[in-house]
Amino acid sequence: MSAVPTSTLAHAAIGEAHRVKALQAPAYAPEWKQWLEELGFVAGEHVAVLARAMPGQDPLVVRIGQSTFALRRAEADCVQLLGEDEDASCIAQPNGHPAANGQGASHA
Secondary structure, X not given: OOOOOXXXXXXXXXXXXXXEEEEOOOOOOXXXXXXXXXXXXXXXXXXXXXXXXXXXXXXXXXXXXXXXXXEOHHHHOOEEEOOOOOOHHHOEOOOOOEOOOOOOOOOO
């Protein structure tokens, strides 16, 4: 039996470590992409869901790098995650292409 790949942060299991692959904002809120990037949700960054509110599991408490935030599920669904069978070379770069040198994105 194979594990189902986690596609977005909204579907990640609590406590499971992931890396951001890319951001995809919904058509009704394109500004979410820039907002999430400003918070630190950038390609290659380590991310994990720490908790989900009850009832309804909304919002999620997430850690990105060394920061902790509460995100609504709709916002967390914008954060695409690397699959277990993917590596850093699959991370989308600012120009929209995967990293050519096999290194993930870096930021200050």
